[in-house]
Amino acid sequence: MSEYFTWLLDNAGQVTALFWAHTKLAVIPLLIGLVLALPLGWASRRIPRLYTPMVGLTGLLYTIPSLALFVALPGIIGTKILDPVNVVVALTLYTVALLVRTVADGLAAVPEDVQAAATAMGYRRFRRLVAVELPIAVPVIAAGLRVAAVSNVSLVSVAALIGVPQLGQLFTSGFQLFYFVPIVWGVVLCLLLAFLLDAVILLVARWLTPWTRAAQA
């Protein structure tokens, strides 16, 4: 057991750097993806004809293997093969793929009478979205965001195969050296990161939705 901790202490600087890199590569696409998914989800909710193709298309996006996307993106957007931007763009696409449907469904779950009441009170479209519909959709959107966050953490590690530094590197270097210690730490830290992101989203969602707990109190 001491072997594991000695290794971690010896490599603390590098592991911390990888952990932060991994966090950034997972979180930045999550935030950009959310910002993009909001208008797309809203549009596919407003225009019923858009919903099926939009959800179908974004769903299809998610089925593209991540490694293939990492490799193909430089050719499409003109970046260098080792550029971390490739990872950010690819994971943004996956996040959007997951969240468009979530946002659309979350907005659709706003009760009909609440929507009608908002219109009748004299809300204009944008303010109604921001002040009434999105706040009520928070629990649904947060649930989707948690799935996307965990999925991103695991997908980021695949980028080790194209040489972008993050926790996935601990797997590849461990494999090359037939040395299990970094692999185990890689897994543990990925789990820790996924757990932390999940907890942050959960806490923010709770803070935004005191009313969902009021009903039981």
Added chain:
Amino acid sequence: MIEFKSVTKRYPDGTVAVDALSLTAPTGQITVLVGPSGCGKTTSLRMINRMIELSSGQILIDGTDTAGQDAATLRRGIGYVIQHAGLFPHRTIVDNIATVPMLVGWGRTRARERAYELLERVGLDRRLARRYPAQLSGGQQQRVGVARALAVDPPILLMDEPFSAVDPIVREELQTELMRLQAELDKTIVFVTHDIDEAIRIGDQVAVMRQGGLLAQLAPPAELLAHPHDDFVADFVGRDRGYRALAFSNAQLPALREERTVRLGAALDGDRSGAGDDWLLVVDDAQRPQGWLDLRAGHRDAAADHLELGGTTACRDGSLRSLLDAALSSPAGRGVVIDDTGRLLGTVTAREVLALIEAERERPTSSAGSTEPLEKSTPG
């Protein structure tokens, strides 16, 4: 005043929801749109604040065509109470009520102050202010819905089946409360319901609509009951309308008989029975009737749990309907009549009330179909 001028709503698939509807909702009165589902009553209501745009015709508010106005601005000046209250679940009660004041830019402090004021106005405790809608009962939520609609004191109030989702007892409470509020506020109210009893109870005038968005009859409630325009209206108004029409007739009280009473909880001495009558009226310290006591049951005192509570009471200035109901529902066969404070005035039998109804019929000016302003009353 709201005027519908030959208003039609036709959907792209050809369905006609409202067909050339013309009617006027006079200022300061409650106009009820009633009819079976699919008769276009909610569509008609929603065309007033342009939640639904009309296909042809005009809707004028105090002479101004609504079509030329900005829809959101128009809506902020018209109170709207929706079925199931439609409160914003993520906002506290006080912030729900403050919605429109905030939208029109009152500022938070003033909007909240107004919300607290309205909370009391609709009969709710200030302590509910910081709660969320899910923590309130259906009846309380509906009161909040009314408060929210009144927040900027709009002259017009639209109510879309506002009380249909609550149980009958709460519904009657809310109806009474609405009539009380209306006596204070004098709003121009358009009220949609599928419940003809509700329509007759609260409406100053009732518009009965039929499938296809056609107006079948527009009349004050008493006239609707007495002279339904056609079979559809007669059918819709329903059975026992002769009895229900009595709710709109007030009559001079007959001479009331004096009633032997006993105080609640008092001991019974033996000589009370055998006076040719088996029922004794029990009153409280303030002479308010509490219930009837059956002397044949051999109770030794007039304790609360010995009372027969079946009888309704009629108010001195109540309707013939409440008077007759009091007599019919009383186990003793004598209807209890009380004054405004609930004190016992005396009793009346069904035979006496019927004689009164007969007498009323013979007086031509006050037949049930009269169009003179009628005072509404609450059946006991």
